[in-house]
Amino acid sequence: MRRLSLVEWLGDGERLALLGDAGCGKSTLLRVIALDLLYRHAHFPEVGSRWGQHFPVYIPFARWSSHVARDGNPICIKEIVRRSLEQLLTSSIVDLLDRAIDDQRVLLLIDGLDEWSSEQAARVTLSALVVTVEAHDVPVIVPGRPRGLSRIGALPAGWKRGTIAPLAAVQQASITGGWFGRYASSAVDDADVSETKLRTSRFMAELARDANLGTLATVPLLLIGLVTLALRGQILPRVDSSVSQLAGNGIYFLSLKGTSMVRYVELSTDHQFFMRCANERYREIVVDQVATSGALLQVHGKVCLAFELKRF
Structure with a gap:
């Protein structure tokens, strides 16, 4: 396995599967590619020269599979595009998208192959996606977490796979x-430039002093959360080693006023669970998946940083 730049990896494939754990930037990448193709190709000129005549079609896999589960039948790519856009665009523009799919002038960006509520519906949806791509011969980029994707089936062997690497120190x-x-x-x-360099050096030195904190900082979402704390003048928390080992699997809180994590749990409960725990004044904070990624919350007088990392 070797480390490549994104542009180099995108350069020689038409059916691309991008794998990575939560918070590594998979969904952000799709949005940047879509906006770049629609605008000036400023970020990825090489991608623009290759797919600049293609219309990016962004579809969350969770939405597609939820429609399949609700209808009880497979839904083709044209139908889910129509359902997604008909309230925003005129019917004539949606018809143009239909023809663009037939003419192989779209780039499909199917976000979150690991995000679904019904495993059977997800399997049907994945099959419909593969059939569409193979039949219409259109390029596609599909991100997902490895374990979540493996539960609903395998992508064809000919699809190019890549894994997002952890952030290097630079x-x-x-x-x-x-x-x-x-x-x-x-x-x-x-003076401002020098101050920025000084703050950056101090921040990086603090990460280097704590191996567990440094591990979290290799994930873009978590790094930005830690930077947010520094911008607010907060002391970076000390992190238990179990958190860095399980960072891709659950939800955890970091106490900004203490020296360690408040509590780490993996739950799948209703969206009111966290508020019930807070109202009942639990000694230890227990959270579920209602936490917003990177949000600063105050619970029982303690300011906490919450990250939402979905479990499989």
């Missing part, structure tokens, strides 16, 4: 510096 520093620079004083001068 990438972490680049992202961190961008955030610190963005929130520097509006009148940018040499």
Whole structure:
């Protein structure tokens, strides 16, 4: 296995499966590609030169499979596109999209192959996706988490697969510096640039002192959460090793005023569960999947940083 740039990996495939754990940027990548194709090709000019004449069609797999579960029958790509866009576009434009699919002038961006509520509906939807891509010979990019995807079936052997690599230290520093620079004083001068570099160096040094914290920082979503704490003047929390090992599997809270994680659990309950726990004043904070990724919450007088990492 070797590490490639994204542009290099995208360069020689028409059916691309992008694998990665929660928070690594799979959905963000699809949105950036779609917007870049629709605008000036500023971020990925190589992708623009290849697919610049294609119309990006973004469809969440969860939405598609939920329609299949509700109807009890397979739904083709044209139908789910029509259902998704008919309230936003005129029927004539939707008809143009139909013809674009027939003419092989679309780039399908099917987000979240691991996100579904009915396993049987997800299997049917995945089969419909594969049939559509093979029959119409259209390019497609499909991201998902490996374990979630493996439960509903395998993609054809000819589809190119890649795994998003953890952020290297230089990438972490680049992202961190961008955030610190963005929130520097509006009148940018040499002093502000130096202050941004100093804050970035201090932040990276703090990550280097804690191996578990450094492990979390290899995930873009978690790194940005930690940067947010630094921007708010908060001390970075100390993280139990079990959190970094399980970071892709559940939901956890980090206490900003303590020295360790409050509690880590994996639950699948109704959306009121967290509020009931808070109202009943549990000694330990227990959360479910209503937590918003990167949200700052205050529970029982403790300010906490919540990350939503869906379990399989």
